[in-house]
Amino acid sequence: MRRRLIQSTLAVVLVVIAVFGVSLVLVESRTIEESAEESVRSEAVRVVSVVESRLVADEAVTAETLRTTVEGDRFVRIEVPGRTPIVFGDKPRSDDVIEARQTGGHGETVVVQESEGTVRAEVGRTLLIILAVALLAIVAAAILAVRQAHRVAAPLTDLAETAERLGSGDPRPRHRRYGVPELDRVADVLDASAERIGRMITAERRLAADASHQLRTPLTALSMRLEEIIATADTGDPEDRATVKEEATIALAQVERLTDVVQRLLTNSRDPRSGSAVAFDLDEVVKQQTEEWKPAYRGEGRAIVRSGKTGLRVVGTPGAVAQVLATCIENSLMHGGGTVALRARVTGNQVVVEVTDEGPGVDPALGSRVFERTVSGHNSTGLGLAVARDLAEADGGRLELLQLRPPVFALFLSRDADQTT
Numbered sequence: 001m002r003r004r005l006i007q008s009t010l011a012v013v014l015v016v017i018a019v020f021g022v023s024l025v026l027v028e029s030r031t032i033e034e035s036a037e038e039s040v041r042s043e044a045v046r047v048v049s050v051v052e053s054r055l056v057a058d059e060a061v062t063a064e065t066l067r068t069t070v071e072g073d074r075f076v077r078i079e080v081p082g083r084t085p086i087v088f089g090d091k092p093r094s095d096d097v098i099e100a101r102q103t104g105g106h107g108e109t110v111v112v113q114e115s116e117g118t119v120r121a122e123v124g125r126t127l128l129i130i131l132a133v134a135l136l137a138i139v140a141a142a143i144l145a146v147r148q149a150h151r152v153a154a155p156l157t158d159l160a161e162t163a164e165r166l167g168s169g170d171p172r173p174r175h176r177r178y179g180v181p182e183l184d185r186v187a188d189v190l191d192a193s194a195e196r197i198g199r200m201i202t203a204e205r206r207l208a209a210d211a212s213h214q215l216r217t218p219l220t221a222l223s224m225r226l227e228e229i230i231a232t233a234d235t236g237d238p239e240d241r242a243t244v245k246e247e248a249t250i251a252l253a254q255v256e257r258l259t260d261v262v263q264r265l266l267t268n269s270r271d272p273r274s275g276s277a278v279a280f281d282l283d284e285v286v287k288q289q290t291e292e293w294k295p296a297y298r299g300e301g302r303a304i305v306r307s308g309k310t311g312l313r314v315v316g317t318p319g320a321v322a323q324v325l326a327t328c329i330e331n332s333l334m335h336g337g338g339t340v341a342l343r344a345r346v347t348g349n350q351v352v353v354e355v356t357d358e359g360p361g362v363d364p365a366l367g368s369r370v371f372e373r374t375v376s377g378h379n380s381t382g383l384g385l386a387v388a389r390d391l392a393e394a395d396g397g398r399l400e401l402l403q404l405r406p407p408v409f410a411l412f413l414s415r416d417a418d419q420t421t
Helices: 002-056 063-067 116-167 181-234 238-270 282-299 318-335 367-371 384-394
Strands: 075-079 086-088 097-103 109-115 278-281 304-308 313-316 340-347 350-356 398-403 408-415
Touching: 002 063, 002 075, 002 097, 002 109, 002 116, 063 086, 097 116, 109 116, 116 181, 181 238, 238 282, 278 282, 282 304, 282 318, 282 340, 282 350, 313 318, 318 340, 318 350, 318 384, 318 408, 367 384, 367 398, 384 398, 384 408
Parallel strands: 304 340
Antiparallel strands: 075 086, 075 109, 097 109, 278 313, 313 408, 340 350, 350 408, 398 408
């Protein structure tokens, strides 16, 4: 932009100089020529007057007495009847001369000549002056164009940096103004947007913190109640005790995982830069999810199985990874069909956990939009997959829909560096 401003300004100046400069050269050249012709005519009239006055006074008419009356070295020829012609001055060598002829009252004739080279030299000097003025105008215009381009482009660059910083999550207004009404208006809008975004982010973090804080208390109470159930399950029928204890243990594990997620939300709401990613055994999380969801699938007459590579260690938050897998498994239970399979594989320095079923799959009209909030093909809230993707990205991973039919959801996680070496 800065280059275009400079080029456009210089182009306008050059056009103006070209138009007015050529016109000025033509006018000045014509003026100099006319002035030279008028000067030669005046010279002839004056010489005739001097010659006539000397003739009347019966004074000598010679080259010596008349030379001082002629300006410069112009060529003069004086013809008086009955006398030898008087000639003095430098006769022009070329045919391009300016000549003036004047006749007096006593028959005397005066011819004054001047070379057009003198006129051309004067025109050349004038042209050099005009060119020098034009060059000075161009230099001045270039300096002004550079300063003006910097004055316009620098604020635009600054506004672009402000917009980029605002888009990267830094909503602090800069309150910078540039003295240009249009640019100051853009700066006002950006600052107002930054303040609104800042208030929105603060409100969302406060809501997350409040919700997390309010959820911790009932979760703690529920955890204590499950522990009491496990402690009192030693009485009664041995088979019933084993069933109650198993279900209570599974429920307690779910509560502990949910508590971990809530605690993570609370921590992130206070400082979104804080992280809790660690290296852990992926098999434990996959096995835990398989065991937890087996009763639900069994009740629907379906099965859930796991396959693929084992013994993999990944980097992330175990609770968050479990929550992402649980969302995919629940999605398959609610909207899929047949057997649900969890398969782990390695690609490059990443570990992929795929969740697939034998159901009708995802509507092609939705495609990857299934991860957008409020987007759902089965009248649900549309938040589950969106939250799951956010949890995955918070740990440096990602959740993708690799295939529509049959549906294949894939969770990509970073592989533990110690295991890859």
